[in-house]
Amino acid sequence: MNLDLLIRGALLADGTGSPLRPADVGVREGRVVLLPPRADLVRRTAAETVEAEGLVVAPGFIDVHTHSDAVTLLGPDAWELAVAPVRMGVTVEICGNCGSGLFPALPERIPDMRGSSRAGFGGDVPIFRDFSGFAAAHGSAPRSNHLASLVGHGTLRAGVVGYEDRAASPYELDMMCSLLDEALAQGAAGLSTGLIYTPGTYGGTDEVVALAKVAARHGKPYVTHLRDEMARVEEALEEAVQIARRSGAALHVSHHKTAGKHAWGRTERTLVTIASLRSSGMDLTCDVYPYTEASTSLSAMLPPWANSGGTQALLRRLRSAAERDRMRQAISDGVPGWENTVGNGGWDRISVACAVRNPSVEGRTIASLGGDPLDAAADLLLAEDGEVTIISHSMREDDVRRVLASDFSMIGSDGVPKPGHPHPRLAGTFPRVLGRYVREQSLISLETAIHKMTGMAADRFGLTDRGVLRDGAHADLVLFDPRTIADGATYAEPLLPPVGLHTVVVAGRIAVQDGTVTPARPGTVVTP
Structure with a gap:
């Protein structure tokens, strides 16, 4: 049996909720081949072998x-x-x-x-x-x-x-x-x-x-x-x-x-x-x-009528003091059928995530920007041409x-x-x-x-044939250490990779190894 990849010695989480069990997982032509544990004979014919003792292999x-x-x-x-x-x-x-x-x-x-x-x-x-x-x-x-x-x-x-x-x-x-x-x-x-x-x-x-x-x-x-x-x-x-x-x-x-x-x-x-x-x-x-x-977007913090007509129409309204007053009142009083995030929490619970032209405000709450919070939000949206992402606590x-x-x-x-x-x-x-x-x-x-x-x-x-590890399924796999896996990303450094994640396989090819993205680009658009 010639395999493109063999993951050897792992515990298998097959995606169905069944108990973990020892198994080796082979990959051939982008599909899964399940094998008995410690398949020594198969190892000799695998193009690449990953030793996975103590790790869990799961569907991607x-x-x-x-x-x-x-x-x-x-x-x-x-x-x-x-x-x-x-x-x-x-x-x-x-x-x-x-x-x-x-x-x-x-x-x-x-x-x-x-x-x-x-x-x-x-x-x-x-x-x-x-x-x-x-x-x-x-x-x-x-x-x-x-x-x-x-x-x-x-x-x-x-x-x-x-x-x-x-x-x-x-x-x-x-x-x-x-x-x-x-x-x-x-x-x-x-x-x-x-x-x-x-x-x-x-x-x-x-x-x-x-x-x-x-x-x-x-x-x-x-x-x-x-x-x-x-x-x-x-x-x-x-x-x-x-x-x-x-x-x-x-x-x-x-x-x-x-x-x-x-x-x-x-x-x-x-x-x-x-x-x-x-x-x-x-x-x-x-x-x-x-x-x-x-x-979500900062513009979603404003009443629905403020966004009528699209982004450019919103920006025109934000330039008007009278329209800003209308928005302020709508947030204070509410609008029938509108979620009103700020009215349910407050501007002090809305912080700026992405403002490319004004990075110094990222991480700060709208309430901390100074002046009336609605005006601060409006000014920021104008400065960013409407492209502001926020985090709502x-x-x-x-x-x-x-x-x-x-x-x-x-x-x-x-x-x-x-x-x-x-x-x-x-x-x-x-x-x-x-x-x-x-x-x-x-x-x-x-x-x-x-x-x-x-x-x-x-x-x-x-x-079909994704989300499970069985013979013939698509070979999208994750190999991780259950004793150490944890998120690394924080609000200050949001793209830090996780720890304890060993290997990611996409369409039978190793896409990530020890946190490093490989040169492989096997991803496609998939359909039901």
Whole structure:
């Protein structure tokens, strides 16, 4: 038996949640060959052997929630951001989350979308008419790991309706459904919404139901950043459930949390609701990241009407003292249907993560910048042409632990690969779960954690022969030391690699060894 690679002497975590067992793992032509432990005869015919005594070999981690849509298209300057996920063992990233992506769009709408795309993804990246164009662009950009993509409702809406705060016409909704149908047929993995973000927030429940019906026809999930994860989180969860029921689509709740002081502790109720719905037969799951801080755009801290018309319209409003006063009042009083992160927490809980032209403010709270906080936020957005990423200190540890321990949650980093000081979840999520919550706190078992990161994720998104270690499966592998694995990334140094992670194999080739990214670029765009 001639093998390209042999991992010898490890304990096997097969991705199903089954107990660890000794096994050797071979790789031949990009596929897994399982072998008895200590396969000495096979060793002689393996092109490369990795001695793995005391280590665990698992399927490559599948990050079900990323915003890596554009980073490998930005060229060498973004390389360290692009490889942060594979350094922590992620062999498949699923992007297109929170309703935001790089496709699809009517050709005549694409020029108007580029400004908002730059603000969202941190560079000059194209908008594509369809999934095939997106996949072709990534196919020509060298990758260390694989990429799959959802269809973002906000991008779809911008690509047909534009950025106006209004309902879609019947013709526009039909066109959105048609573009979605085409993208899903071409290989997109599902439909996502970000119902706190413009222009997605301008779409009502009926609009989303119509689109989710298209996803259901393709057997692909409806994936949602709820319309509110704070004071109205239970109402927002009910909207998502109604969308799933009316459309027939499977439901996946993104980065489930109960954020802000008015929602702390409510996972005690939301998780019971989800468990009850699952018991009654609903296909419903969620994901979670292991941090109490969120990250998003600074513009999302402003009322939805402030963003109507897109980034340039927002910047025009920010230049007006009267419009700033309106925004200040809206944050103070609230707006019906709006999450209002600042109103639920305060500007002192919003810190700057990425402000490329003003790096001296990175790490500081908006409240600490001086003067009225709304004016400070507005001035910073103007100085950065709307491209400011923030970190919101909005959650509580007990809520994170409850979601992580639930038997229907999987792991998603929600990584935002933008320059500056991005949230450390981009580089630390998966090792943090294994180090902090498995080894140190015994919240979940190692086998359960691996299942959440691999087999469960592959099943949810239809990634056949991924997320499991069995004969013939795709040879995406992670080799780590369960005694030492831990996240290295911090808020001060967010791209530090983890410790205790030995080897990452993508498509049968070693992509990372001892924290170093190899010259191999085996990553592709993968489809359900």
